[in-house]
Every structure is written in structure tokens, then in C-alpha cells.
Amino acid sequence: MAIILGDHQYGKAENRIVRIVRDTPRHEIRDVNVSTCLRGRFDAAHLTGDQGEVLPTDTQKQTSYAYAKTVGLASLERYAHALAVHFVDDVEPVDQARVELEEFAWERVSVGGAEHDFSWVRSGREVRTVAVTVDADGSAWITGGLKDLVVLKSSGSEFHGFLEDEYTVLEPTSDRIMATSLVAKWRFGAVDVATFDFDAAYAAITTAMVETFASFHSLALQQTLFQMGKTAIEAVPELVEVRLSAPNKHHFAYDLARFGIENHNEVFHADDRPYGLIQASVTVEGAPDAGPAWDQYSGLV
Numbered sequence: 001m002a003i004i005l006g007d008h009q010y011g012k013a014e015n016r017i018v019r020i021v022r023d024t025p026r027h028e029i030r031d032v033n034v035s036t037c038l039r040g041r042f043d044a045a046h047l048t049g050d051q052g053e054v055l056p057t058d059t060q061k062q063t064s065y066a067y068a069k070t071v072g073l074a075s076l077e078r079y080a081h082a083l084a085v086h087f088v089d090d091v092e093p094v095d096q097a098r099v100e101l102e103e104f105a106w107e108r109v110s111v112g113g114a115e116h117d118f119s120w121v122r123s124g125r126e127v128r129t130v131a132v133t134v135d136a137d138g139s140a141w142i143t144g145g146l147k148d149l150v151v152l153k154s155s156g157s158e159f160h161g162f163l164e165d166e167y168t169v170l171e172p173t174s175d176r177i178m179a180t181s182l183v184a185k186w187r188f189g190a191v192d193v194a195t196f197d198f199d200a201a202y203a204a205i206t207t208a209m210v211e212t213f214a215s216f217h218s219l220a221l222q223q224t225l226f227q228m229g230k231t232a233i234e235a236v237p238e239l240v241e242v243r244l245s246a247p248n249k250h251h252f253a254y255d256l257a258r259f260g261i262e263n264h265n266e267v268f269h270a271d272d273r274p275y276g277l278i279q280a281s282v283t284v285e286g287a288p289d290a291g292p293a294w295d296q297y298s299g300l301v
């Protein structure tokens with residue numbers, strides 16, 4: 001029986017980088033968690049322990065910090081792309097590089113109604129994600145996303161008419177709370193990395209998804225997810241695919257009848273587990289092949 005080496009990749013996960021732009025009295029902040037990953041001819045490191053082809057993960061970390069100054073983080077995607085291109089172009093055994101990052105948002109502190117120049121408060125909203133994969137021939141796959149986007153609507157959601165068998169006890173409902181902590185990932189088709197406004201795309205996608213969650217009258221979380229993916233692609237036509245993962249955060253009307261108190265969908269028990277986990281991909285028909293776009297590294301993105 002021959003035992004052989006399978007797929008392998010390595011890099012430095014979770015470089016916590018904070019970049020301040022302080023060219024004017026009004027500073028800018030970008031707070032990210034960067035993971036770099038190299039794929040290529042690293043068989044010897046695994047098979048014989050020969051490190052001759054291995055660029056240390058520490059070097060990858062140093063490069064991530066250096067690029068935060070030289071390339072900057074004004075555009076997360078351009079930073080990730082530049083770093084990935086460097087690894088495939090300048091490090092001989094690398095066939096493919098992937099840079100993943102999470103961004104933690106800060107909001108400017110307001111003092112007496114005026115925005116402060118260099119103080120922020122951590123924003124409690126979603127975490128933005130980016131993953132850029134680059135091949136030795138220069139091909140690039142760019143994905144964006146978000147996670148921990150917690151949304152809830154107290155009406156406008158139904159669930160009934162479902163398949164029933166001898167184990168079904170769920171009561172149909174025409175008015176329930178719908179809540180989730182959304183994870184979304186999206187893939188761009190052909191965009192010019194140097195000029196495309198990824199921040200504007202992020203804002204448009206997020207707005208489209210949140211507005212659809214709120215205004216679309218839902219017959220199931222599945223239906224809402226499809227609509228959210230569809231409106232995101234309509235808002236940003238450069239997208240070719242949106243992947244959504246949504247835990248159905250169940251809220252059960254609490255039984256107050258035991259105390260002679262009526263409860264017309266006013267008091268709920270927010271159950272944390274188990275939860276339905278609904279996942280769907282929404283794509284543009286004839287979209288280009290995803291290639292390595294979804295091949296994960298850190299598991300954070």
C-alpha cells in the first residue's frame with residue numbers, strides 16, 4: 001500500500017493589522033485580520049523535511065505588515081491582490097496564493113455633534129470579509145462577503161403548507177419573528193482590480209440585502225435568502241454569484257396562558273439551539289467557472 005501526500009497549503013493566519021493614515025489632522029483607520037496562504041511545490045517540506053522551498057510563515061507575516069504601509073489598506077481588495085501577486089510572482093515555488101481578510105469597523109466618535117479627527121468607537125455591526133486568489137499566470141478570483149450580520153423582523157414572515165409526516169408537531173404560522181445572523185459571500189466576474197470601487201459595491205450589496213430582508217414578505221427563510229441574493233446581484237451587476245448561509249434564530253411565543261395572560265406574539269423565548277441552518281447559492285446563468293474562488297484557508301472568510 002502506497003501512502004502519498006495530498007493537497008497542502010500553508011501560510012500565516014490572522015495577522016492583526018491596524019493602519020492609520022495620518023497625512024492630515026483628520027486620521028483614517030483600517031483594522032483588519034489578514035491571512036496569507038501559499039500553494040505550490042512544497043512536497044519536500046512534508047516528505048523529507050527539506051525547507052529549501054519554504055518561505056517561512058514569519059516572512060509572510062512581515063510582508064503583510066510591510067504592504068500595509070507601501071500599498072496601504074485604502075482598498076482591502078487591492079491590498080490583498082497586491083500581496084497575492086507578490087507571492088506568486090516573486091517566490092519561485094508558489095503556484096497560487098490566497099489572501100483572506102476580515103475587517104473590523106470603527107465609527108468616528110462624535111464630540112458636541114462634530115466628528116472627532118482621531119478617535120473612534122468600535123462599530124457593532126457585521127464583519128466584512130475579502131478573499132483574493134491569484135495564479136502564477138496572473139488570473140485572479142476576487143470574493144467579498146460579510147458575517148455576523150444580525151437582523152430580525154417582528155412580522156412579515158410566515159411558514160406553513162410544509163410537508164408533514166408522523167413526527168411533525170410544528171404548528172403552521174402566518175405571523176412569526178424571523179431572525180438570522182447572516183453569512184454572505186459573493187464572487188466578482190471580470191472587474192479591473194486597479195479601478196473598481198469595491199467599497200461602493202460592498203455598501204450597495206449590504207443595503208440591498210438588508211432592505212430586502214425588511215421589505216420582502218417571506219413565506220420561508222429559503223425564499224428570503226434567494227431574494228436577498230438576487231437583489232444583491234441586481235444592485236451590483238459585476239457579481240456573478242452570491243452564497244448565503246443563515247441560521248434560523250427561532251423565537252417561540254412564550255406560553256403565558258398558564259398564568260391566565262394573553263400573548264399575541266408579544267413575549268418570545270429566543271432559543272439559541274438547535275437552529276435551522278439554511279444555505280443557498282444564487283448565480284447568474286452562464287457565470288464563469290468559480291475556479292479556486294471558494295477554496296478556503298483560514299475558515300474565517
Ligand SMILES: O=c1[nH]c(=O)c2[nH]c(=O)[nH]c2[nH]1
Nearest residue numbers: 159170219220221222248276
Ligand atoms: O423558514 C423556514 N424554513 C424551514 O425550512 C423551516 N423548518 C422549520 O421548522 N421552520 C422553518 N422555517
